Amino acid sequence: MIYSLSLLLILVGLYGVVVNRNVMKIVxxxxxMEHGVHLLLILIGYxxxxxxxxxxxxxAATEFAANAVDPLPxxxxxxxxxxxxxxxxxxxxxxxxxxQRYGTFxxxxxxxxxx
Amino acid sequence: MIEVIAILILLxxxxxxxxxxxxxLLFSVISVGAVGFLLAIIFLLLGAPDVAIVQIGVEVIxxxxxxxxxMGRDVEPAVGRRDxxxxxxxxxxxxxxxxxxxxxxxxxxxxxxSVMERVAQAPSNTYLREGxxxxxxxxxxxxxxxDYRAYDTLGEVTVLFCAVMGVLAILRRKARVPLGGDDATxxxx
Amino acid sequence: MNGNPSNNGxxxxxxxxARWLRGFILVYGISVVLYGHLSPGGGFEGGVxxxxxxxxxxxxxxxxxxxxxxSRRMALGFGSAGLLIFLVLALIGMGRADGAFLQNxxxxxxxxxxxxxxxxxxxxxxxxxxxxxxxxxFLVFTLLATVGTAPEKEDPEGDDS
Numbered sequence: 082m083i084y085s086l087s088l089l090l091i092l093v094g095l096y097g098v099v100v101n102r103n104v105m106k107i108v109x110x111x112x113x114m115e116h117g118v119h120l121l122l123i124l125i126g127y128x129x130x131x132x133x134x135x136x137x138x139x140x141a142a143t144e145f146a147a148n149a150v151d152p153l154p155x156x157x158x159x160x161x162x163x164x165x166x167x168x169x170x171x172x173x174x175x176x177x178x179x180x181q182r183y184g185t186f187x188x189x190x191x192x193x194x195x196x
Numbered sequence: 197m198i199e200v201i202a203i204l205i206l207l208x209x210x211x212x213x214x215x216x217x218x219x220x221l222l223f224s225v226i227s228v229g230a231v232g233f234l235l236a237i238i239f240l241l242l243g244a245p246d247v248a249i250v251q252i253g254v255e256v257i258x259x260x261x262x263x264x265x266x267m268g269r270d271v272e273p274a275v276g277r278r279d280x281x282x283x284x285x286x287x288x289x290x291x292x293x294x295x296x297x298x299x300x301x302x303x304x305x306x307x308x309x310s311v312m313e314r315v316a317q318a319p320s321n322t323y324l325r326e327g328x329x330x331x332x333x334x335x336x337x338x339x340x341x342x343d344y345r346a347y348d349t350l351g352e353v354t355v356l357f358c359a360v361m362g363v364l365a366i367l368r369r370k371a372r373v374p375l376g377g378d379d380a381t382x383x384x385x
Numbered sequence: 386m387n388g389n390p391s392n393n394g395x396x397x398x399x400x401x402x403a404r405w406l407r408g409f410i411l412v413y414g415i416s417v418v419l420y421g422h423l424s425p426g427g428g429f430e431g432g433v434x435x436x437x438x439x440x441x442x443x444x445x446x447x448x449x450x451x452x453x454x455x456s457r458r459m460a461l462g463f464g465s466a467g468l469l470i471f472l473v474l475a476l477i478g479m480g481r482a483d484g485a486f487l488q489n490x491x492x493x494x495x496x497x498x499x500x501x502x503x504x505x506x507x508x509x510x511x512x513x514x515x516x517x518x519x520x521x522x523f524l525v526f527t528l529l530a531t532v533g534t535a536p537e538k539e540d541p542e543g544d545d546s
Contacts, residue, residue: 082301082302082304082306082307083198083201083202083205083307084301084304084307085297085298085301086202086205086206086209087205088294088297088298088301089209089294090205090208090209090212092290092293092294092297093209093212093213093215093216094212094216095289095290095293096216096286096287096290097212097215097216099282099285099286099289099290100216100282100283100286101216103221105221105224105265105266106215106216106221106224109215109224109225109228109262110215110216112228112258113212113215113216113228113231116208116231116232116235117212119235119247119251120205120208120235120238123239123242123244123247124242124307125310125311126310126311126320127242127243127307127308127310128308128309128310128312128313129307129308129309131243132243133243133244133245133425134243134324134335134336134337135245135334135335135336135337135424135425136327136328136334136335136336137334143325145324146321146324146325149243149324149336150242150243150244150310151310151311151312151320152320152323152324152327152336152337152339152340153319153320153323153340153345155244155246155247155337156337156340156341156345156348157348158244158247159246159247159250159337159341159429160341160348160349160352160429162247162250162251162254163250163254163352163356163429163433163518164352164355164356164359165254166254166257166258166522166525167355167356167359167360167521167525168359169258169261169262170261170359170360170363170525170528170529171359171362171363171366173261173262173265173529174362174363174366174367174528174529175366176265177265177367177529178366178367245425246425246426246427246430249417249425249426249430249433249434250429250430250433253430253433253434253436253437254433256437257433257436257437257440257522257526260440260444260526260530261525261526261529261530264529264530265529265530331505331507332422332505332507333422333423333507334422334423335421335422335423335424335425335426335427337425337427338421338422338426338427338507338511339422339507341427342427342428342506342507342510342511343505343506343507346475346510349510349514350471350475353468353471353514353517356517356518356521357464357468357517357521359525360464360521360524360525363525363528363529364524364528367528367529
């Protein structure tokens, strides 16, 4: 089943988040998880032999509604992708600051919280 | 059609495994880019051109940001795994979630029949049928984003704004007016 | 990495070609934003394309070139202007008696379908969002990519308190 493949993508990302020691690779694994989630959402909204939900002047409304794929998950995934970029920027800024403070990317060596 | 999509997803999974496992940070970044581009092709095949455009553009920008952030900082490539107990816990967690998820997906309808075919009151049916008539835009995804679900767009704009303000606040250089005398600590206003 | 490549640019050939391409990319991005209600596109897509155009300029010409074209203050100003456009257009609908927030108050007739000036409030909202997304993403790139590639290690304040 094809949904399980996208679940596999999410799980590979989750494994990467839990196992890695380098904080930059944790960020990259989070990015992989996000990709998996977006893929799953768009897979759910697919209609077999469907066309994209954009009309042109020659389609009638009823046959368009019977043939197009679901526009709602696409809209939500679109906003989610742009938000993902903003979150990635915030995470990378945090990583840069961590490197400036501790001199390393290694999570097991960042032991002290600064008040 | 579904075989092509399945092969592409398998390629994306292979790239994701490279992201997680390799010890070189640059290879990981490039593989994340590969996952993103494969995903854009899959979106095109699934009939979502708007999402594909955004995915490619965002992937390019995030690749540039990531490469800039990781070059020159990998002085000691501190990659590696956690200890053995951590590994066992991680693998158990992932396998448990995987089995649980497969159980959920076994109840799903098969690939290709979406929600709106089975539930007549699904909002997507209304959007597709009356989208052009009530909003005047042939692009149903834009109509959904900016007319039917415009609150979500407002929320997204807010989140993006806050994230950028957060980056501005985190990466602020040292204070122009030194506080109290010692310049070695960060300024936190 | 030797030096800070974001300050030096990338040489004459790349810079010239990028300067030629800059106009095309910006026009393409603006057309994606404006025709967003007729073909695949819209505010987010077009904003991302315009941001990529600015990023190309910064990468090829060095940080000074990018800042001269579209500085940080301008980026912040345009981003806020885009957000304000969005909010003002959203609040217009509340002025009427039975209006609601974000209601599509500019009606369109049947004849105007599939042309550029159709769709009511939606193309204006697209413009606001495109402005916002383009300037914010370019601002993010400028902040993150010009922090400096050499590790500026402060004194680690390691294990003492």
